[in-house]
Amino acid sequence: MGFIDAALSYPTGLLSALLAVVLVYWLLALVGLADFETDGLEWQADVDAGELSGAAALLVGLGLGGVPFSIAASLVVLLAWTFCCLAAMWVLPTEPGLLMQIGAGTGVLLLALAWGVLLTSRLIRPLRPLFKTHQAQLNADLVGQPCTVLTGSVDEKLGQAEIKQAGASLNVRVWAASPNDFKRGSTARIAEYDAARGRYRIEPV
Template structure:
């Protein structure tokens, strides 16, 4: 046990050990009911720093999809990632860095990051149906097919996005996508909800301008 503790506070692992502290505190506060845990309403916007589309936004959304953070609560995914990263780094240092070399420790951390991201994807994947069921139970609202709204993420494409639908009382933020073969819709595009995929809980939308026939001269 002493050896594990000494390794956990060694320079090669200490940053990750410290990272476990806020993660543990977050879950402790939620367990005690002190912190409001609003899992399923996280608004993940892929806008760049200027509020518009960016290559960074595309990369960010792609990374979220890779680790299943678009279907499973983001904080849960991050918790799994941090724990796996810490564990892989610990094991890597035990096996390959007995001398506690800084260079070797840095390489181990880099390899551990890649390995932990891949492992997080597969560890979290079996939980996707469970959280989709929770989301479905949480989204008890009047039918929205046929209603109009606005794109609230940087875009809505064939795989992901969010739209805001005006409802009586408060607007609804829905996970949405466009139909296969349809162009992506940028932020603030006015859309109409045309269908609902019951298996994924995602709504199909299209631009209102595509629904308005051209005026004849």
């Protein structure tokens, strides 16, 4: 069987229609008419499948979470279509009779989808960190954390300190009631956040 015949015949024809939809979707995304990151169907790898419903919960359970739905679905369709098309070219023509070919085609379709899901779950693993949502840290979240004074002194008007964070450090404005013993290199504790002036009050550890 030739490539065109295999792509249009059962069962590959069903996946060919889905693949055409996928191609149109990515063409729209390419010109800016669709956004693959905000299609409303993405989920994160650390979401509990019990908190989802329908197809989303099913696909998360299959290991397809952590990336936008459009990426996972596109990979599944592409991989399943490739498997199904090759089987239609080399395996299905050997089956005698129409009923045998339909039965074998259905089996090939199910096997192609299972293979597509399995391989996709492995391919998207290194992509998950790229789509992980990081919640912005609030100013109040820094209260209670230790910091290191960067300025020569700290008073009611002037002060700067560094707060160690995972992978980075934050330089923030600080103040403290005078008199105090703060100097460059002193360790202090963030006591409260002054939202009106955008600075933190520090106190001795």
